[in-house]
Amino acid sequence: MANRIPRVAVREQDPAIRATNFEEVCYGYNNEEARLEASRCLGCKNPRCVNSCPVHINIPAFIHEVAEGNLAAAASIISADSSLPSVCGRVCPQETQCEGSCVLGIKSEPVAIGKLERFVGDWAIENASTLPLPEITPNGHRVAIIGSGPAGLACASDLARAGYDVTIFEALHAVGGVLVYGIPEFRLPKERIVAREVEAVKRLGVKIETDVIVGRTMTIDQLLDEQGFDAVFVGSGAGLPRFMGIDGENLNGVCSANEFLTRANLMHAYDPDYDTPIYAGKRAVVVGGGNVAMDAVRTARRLGAEAIIVYRRSEAELPARAEEVHHAKQEGIEFRMLTNPVRINGDENGWVKGIECIEMELGEPDESGRRSPVAKEGSNFNIDCDVVIMALGTSPNPLIKTTTKGLETNRRGCIVADEEGHTTREGVFAGGDAVTGAATVILAMGAGRKAAKAIDEYLKSK
Numbered sequence: 148m149a150n151r152i153p154r155v156a157v158r159e160q161d162p163a164i165r166a167t168n169f170e171e172v173c174y175g176y177n178n179e180e181a182r183l184e185a186s187r188c189l190g191c192k193n194p195r196c197v198n199s200c201p202v203h204i205n206i207p208a209f210i211h212e213v214a215e216g217n218l219a220a221a222a223s224i225i226s227a228d229s230s231l232p233s234v235c236g237r238v239c240p241q242e243t244q245c246e247g248s249c250v251l252g253i254k255s256e257p258v259a260i261g262k263l264e265r266f267v268g269d270w271a272i273e274n275a276s277t278l279p280l281p282e283i284t285p286n287g288h289r290v291a292i293i294g295s296g297p298a299g300l301a302c303a304s305d306l307a308r309a310g311y312d313v314t315i316f317e318a319l320h321a322v323g324g325v326l327v328y329g330i331p332e333f334r335l336p337k338e339r340i341v342a343r344e345v346e347a348v349k350r351l352g353v354k355i356e357t358d359v360i361v362g363r364t365m366t367i368d369q370l371l372d373e374q375g376f377d378a379v380f381v382g383s384g385a386g387l388p389r390f391m392g393i394d395g396e397n398l399n400g401v402c403s404a405n406e407f408l409t410r411a412n413l414m415h416a417y418d419p420d421y422d423t424p425i426y427a428g429k430r431a432v433v434v435g436g437g438n439v440a441m442d443a444v445r446t447a448r449r450l451g452a453e454a455i456i457v458y459r460r461s462e463a464e465l466p467a468r469a470e471e472v473h474h475a476k477q478e479g480i481e482f483r484m485l486t487n488p489v490r491i492n493g494d495e496n497g498w499v500k501g502i503e504c505i506e507m508e509l510g511e512p513d514e515s516g517r518r519s520p521v522a523k524e525g526s527n528f529n530i531d532c533d534v535v536i537m538a539l540g541t542s543p544n545p546l547i548k549t550t551t552k553g554l555e556t557n558r559r560g561c562i563v564a565d566e567e568g569h570t571t572r573e574g575v576f577a578g579g580d581a582v583t584g585a586a587t588v589i590l591a592m593g594a595g596r597k598a599a600k601a602i603d604e605y606l607k608s609k
Contacts, residue, residue, distance in 0.1 A: 154256035155184040162477035166448055169332040169417050172474060173237070176259075178216075181266040185214035187251065188258050195248035196260060201593035202301075204228045206245060206260055213263055222271040222278065225264065230304040230348060231297060231592060233272055233340045236265025238330060239589045240468050272343045280350060286310035288606050291376040293361045293547070296324020297588045298382030298579025300348050301595030302602075307351035309603055314376075316359040321413055324384055325580070326588070328413040329405075331442050333449070337412070362546035367554075371574060377609075378574050378602045381562060382595060385541040385580035391434070395491025396537075400428060400499035404435070404443040404538035411446050427452040428534035432502050434488055435538030436460065439585070441471040443536045444480050452534065454480050459487040459507050459520040485509075487520065489527065491535055501531045543581045551575070559584055568598030569605075576602055 158174040159165075165172055176184065188210040196206045205224050212221035225232045241247070241261035249257030271278060288311050292299045295317040303313045321327045323341045335341060349355065361367065361383070370376045388403030390396050407425070410416040416425035427450035433443045436458035448454040456475070458465065461484050465472060476482070483504075490503040506526035509518035542560045555563040555571040561584055568576040578594030580586055 152183065152187050154187070154259055155180050157259070157262050162474075162479075165333065166445075166478040169449060171336055172333050175269065176262055176266045181213055181263060182216060184259050185210045185263055188214070189250060191250055195250065196245040196258075199244045199248040200228075201244065201589045202228045202596055204245075204264070209267060210258065210260070210263055213267060218267060218270045219274075219278065221267045225267055226271070228596075229264075229592065230301050231344050231588070232264050232268030234268075234297070234326060234335060234344055235589055235592070236261050236263075236268050237335050237340070238587075240587055242469055244589070268344075269340075272340070272347075275343070275347060275350075281308055283308060283352065284310050285312065288312065288377045289314070289375060290602060290606075291316060291370045291374070291379045292382060293367075293379065294318075294324055294382040294384055294579075294581070295322045295345070295355060296326060296382060296384050296579065296591060298384075298581075298591040298595035298598075299324065299380065300345065301592040302380045302382060302578070302599045303353045303595075304348045304351055305596050305599035306602060307348075307353050309599070311603075313353045315353060315355045316361055317355060317357045318360045318383075319413065320357050322355055322357060324382075328409040329439065329442070331408065331412055331446050332417075333445070334442070360546070362550040367547065367551045367572075367575060377606055378576065380568070380595070380598050380602065381547060381570070381575065381577040381581050382579045382591070382598075383543065383547060383581045384591075385543045385561075385585045387542045387544050387560070388537065389539045389541060390537050391488065391539065393488060393490055395493055395499070398491055398493040398499050399497050400426065400533055401491060401535045401537070404433065404439050404536050405541055407443055407536050408439070408446065411450075417446075417450060425450065426534060428499075428532065429453065430532040431455070431534040431536060432457055432488075432530055432532045433536045433538055434458075435540075436465045436467055437538065437540070437585075438467045438471055439540075440538035441467045441475050443538050445471075445475055445478060447534070447536065448478055448480060455483060455530065455532070456480060457483045457486045457488060457502070457504060457530070459485065460517065461485055461509060464509075464517050483530070485520065487522065488535075492529070499533050499535055501529045502535055503527060503529050541580075541585045543584070547581075566597065567601040568594060569601060574605070576605075 209224040246257040292315040388405040414423040415421040416423040431447040431452040507520040510521040562577040579591035
């Protein structure tokens with residue numbers, strides 16, 4: 148029966164309308180739709196979806212409760228492994244993780260695990276006051292968390308549940324890390340979802356201090372030696388943008404996707420009530436093919452620009468989620484594949500007037516297994532534009548490394564840590580993008596949870 152029901156489609160804003168606003172694209176399931184979709188789950192005895200989830204949520208169990216209409220039970224099952232279900236349900240790459248392993252996906256469509264997780268997470272947010280808090284017995288130990296992104300929030304909530312006195316130190320004025328500055332409102336509403344997920348972490352007793360730049364306001368050594376913390380977790384993310392090193396990158400109208408999205412998302416540049424400068428121009432070219440590139444190009448489109456993606460490989464190699472690419476195309480984004488910039492051209496006033504590109508073809512696979520792009524000699528051409536946004540990945544800010552003795556980093560500036568989060572400095576743990584470079588929200592959460600376990604074991608053994 149279950150596998151005969153087609154996957155329940157999710158309602159979305161009309162593409163022509165949503166391309167002009169910042170309201171959420173996807174409306175999610177209502178109760179009836181969620182129960183029907185949940186009834187498709189086969190409840191596998193050996194669920195491959197659980198093994199493919201970086202935080203190992205008991206997916207069949209929570210979906211069974213949704214099908215039965217027991218949403219409090221479903222929320223309780225998810226909360227045992229994930230502190231941010233409404234966020235993960237919206238932004239996780241489910242197609243390559245849980246849903247990619249769903250048995251139903253072999254012959255038909257996989258269960259919409261992400262949409263069901265979002266449904267339960269949103270229900271839990273709306274009914275937070277009625278849900279019981281876990282019984283917590285304080286153990287007398289204090290842990291400092293650097294960064295309030297997904298790694299920091301996951302680590303903090305697990306430690307708080309285990310009885311630790313936890314304080315998060317956030318460099319910015321808003322809590323949530325990449326969830327507030329990196330991911331646009333139309334994918335992840337800030338007040339309605341992120342702020343309330345953070346409130347759920349605070350209800351566990353976690354304290355959060357904003358506008359604290361560890362490495363400037365105070366150092367890790369001071370946290371351990373003077374402030375009385377027993378351990379420190381570094382979940383400071385990867386906020387240092389990369390550029391190509393081509394001529395013209397210093398022209399007016401060139402910026403990183405990181406800066407562009409931070410102005411729009413954290414500083415509300417799209418809202419006329421906020422006096423935040425942002426320039427999307429008449430024609431914006433976004434260089435890159437990941438989720439950040441999709442976020443930047445779709446933001447530029449909503450700010451009124453004709454928006455173009457330039458990517459040096461073919462569409463088959465795009466690292467962005469299929470859903471994001473689909474949504475971008477629906478919204479009128481132009482994709483220029485097998486195209487690589489070689490120079491940005493400016494006018495006599497120092498402003499961008501175009502980007503010179505070269506056609507590419509795919510050669511032999513590189514070390515990641517993807518075929519390497521090779522330039523076609525003499526195929527140069529120009530794209531007229533007045534804005535260029537570089538979305539080429541990010542690396543961690545070197546501030547923590549340069550102010551912490553004995554903390555080793557690799558050649559990309561990432562903190563060296565083992566699978567559990569131990570760094571080369573005793574009592575200091577790390578995880579998420581600060582260790583891996585820019586990755587996904589759920590992988591950062593998984594790293595935060597592993598580090599919480601390692602911190603617990605470390606402090607119990609002392």
